[in-house]
Amino acid sequence: MSSKRGKMLLSCLVTVSVLAGCSSGKTAESGDGKAKAADEAQINATGFPIVNEKMTVNAFAAKFFANADWNNIRIWNDYETKTNIHVQWDTVQTDALKEKRNLLLAGNDYPELFYASAFSRSDLLKYGKQGAFIPLNDLIDKYAPNFKALMEKYPIIAKGITMPDGNIYGLPTIYDPEFKSVLYGTPWVKQEWLDNLGLKQPESLDDFYSMLKAFKDNDPNGNGQKDEIGWGAVGTAGIVNYLRGSFGLNTHGTSNINVDTDPETGKVRFIPADPRYKELLQFVNKLYKDGLLEQDIVSVKSTEVDSKGMQGLLGISDSVDPVAIYNQKGYVGLNVLKGPHGDQSYNAFGSPLGNIGMFVLTDKAKNPEAMMRWMDYFYSDEGIKLFFMGWKDETYVEDADGNVEYTEDIKNNPNGLTLDQAVGQYLVWLGGYYPGFVKQKYFKGAEGMPTSIENAKKAEPYALAQDQIWPPFNFTQEEQSELTTIQTDIDAYVLEMKDKFITGNESFDNWDKYVAALQKMGVDRYVAIYASAAERFAKAD
Numbered sequence: 001m002s003s004k005r006g007k008m009l010l011s012c013l014v015t016v017s018v019l020a021g022c023s024s025g026k027t028a029e030s031g032d033g034k035a036k037a038a039d040e041a042q043i044n045a046t047g048f049p050i051v052n053e054k055m056t057v058n059a060f061a062a063k064f065f066a067n068a069d070w071n072n073i074r075i076w077n078d079y080e081t082k083t084n085i086h087v088q089w090d091t092v093q094t095d096a097l098k099e100k101r102n103l104l105l106a107g108n109d110y111p112e113l114f115y116a117s118a119f120s121r122s123d124l125l126k127y128g129k130q131g132a133f134i135p136l137n138d139l140i141d142k143y144a145p146n147f148k149a150l151m152e153k154y155p156i157i158a159k160g161i162t163m164p165d166g167n168i169y170g171l172p173t174i175y176d177p178e179f180k181s182v183l184y185g186t187p188w189v190k191q192e193w194l195d196n197l198g199l200k201q202p203e204s205l206d207d208f209y210s211m212l213k214a215f216k217d218n219d220p221n222g223n224g225q226k227d228e229i230g231w232g233a234v235g236t237a238g239i240v241n242y243l244r245g246s247f248g249l250n251t252h253g254t255s256n257i258n259v260d261t262d263p264e265t266g267k268v269r270f271i272p273a274d275p276r277y278k279e280l281l282q283f284v285n286k287l288y289k290d291g292l293l294e295q296d297i298v299s300v301k302s303t304e305v306d307s308k309g310m311q312g313l314l315g316i317s318d319s320v321d322p323v324a325i326y327n328q329k330g331y332v333g334l335n336v337l338k339g340p341h342g343d344q345s346y347n348a349f350g351s352p353l354g355n356i357g358m359f360v361l362t363d364k365a366k367n368p369e370a371m372m373r374w375m376d377y378f379y380s381d382e383g384i385k386l387f388f389m390g391w392k393d394e395t396y397v398e399d400a401d402g403n404v405e406y407t408e409d410i411k412n413n414p415n416g417l418t419l420d421q422a423v424g425q426y427l428v429w430l431g432g433y434y435p436g437f438v439k440q441k442y443f444k445g446a447e448g449m450p451t452s453i454e455n456a457k458k459a460e461p462y463a464l465a466q467d468q469i470w471p472p473f474n475f476t477q478e479e480q481s482e483l484t485t486i487q488t489d490i491d492a493y494v495l496e497m498k499d500k501f502i503t504g505n506e507s508f509d510n511w512d513k514y515v516a517a518l519q520k521m522g523v524d525r526y527v528a529i530y531a532s533a534a535e536r537f538a539k540a541d
Contacts, residue, residue: 205337248343333456
């Protein structure tokens, strides 16, 4: 998950104290959008069980593992015992999610609850406005103390999940802002090659070029062959993103990757038309032209890069620590480089918010108050621990300091199951599709490894502060409708031309023609819509 992320009416600033006041939608059970009192909803306001008389809820969810039957898996069976709420799951593999989800909604055959269904921001607003998705504001205020506390602690959450109509229609995946290595980390360089060639970590772009050239020419693996690849990756996004901060770009992170605030004018700018972006691409083109990047970087398959990685042929990898994916030890995080104008910033990361449409209650929900309590547990420390680790001395062990690890049967499964397969027998978080809170203490993916944590610490002095980060913006229906007609073509054109400029298939002599084409495609209106969103976001503080 390295890979690894808001806005609202100006008159309805989201603070937890006014959540209820922001709610303007209708629900089937409570026509004014307000949550019922606990006695009226026939739930317990706190503690467990949530309801005294067992209730059944029908839910739809996406999952990664075909062999995990959510109607007979430990996590949900145990939680049903705890809550007295039986969830009848209808699940679909993620590759069929969008089609099945849309069919359910189009046919008015949707369930009470959508879980791990990854609704887009535009869909949340669309179905919220139609009344199919109910506003969650008042439900959060009354029945989600754990989620509410996170909103108070990290204001970007409220700002990022609130639609321009003032309503919240979905609960998100949140990456703990304190869990730095799940949010950012520089690419990985093979320290042994630096040592073998007597090189230090690069500090500048010139140093970086010289290091990659030495990797290519000076046989750092000592086998007498020129088989080393300086920068190994699938696609050009990794190298471009790594260098964005070195060229003073993406001053609010990469959640809205093509726009930021120009430090000189204070106005929203379209990054892929900026002169500094051109400079960045020219530098990467030089690396490519001189054979310092994977030469098939635009078209190479991940399996090919993986094969080279496992042979130890990559000087730099832009994925997670190669020990986790290639079984190659000894890689360390690259330095954040100083660019040609003195910029030295690491900007290639987004907000702590993942998908914000991971938990949605529909107008068919018979007891939305109970289900908000049901979900809120998984934003608590106890619930997070259960969700990611399972059960003490069964799926995990805990030392005297509270550190947890999966049991040996999970880590080295006697039946030959991989870690994911072994964990997937009991838990449903595998694959990264879920509403919840990703906490370093309980998350055991590659980003939680000590090397990854060290990498993030190294980048931290140069990383954007959290209050500088923009989450992905939420647009009004009118803005979204207009943006949809121009953004798809513009974004696709930007990606196409990025690769052409880098590989030399398009001359930089044609840069002005490229910018003129963007103008014809409506880039000024694109920027104006984002500027409106940025203004709303700023005024929501």
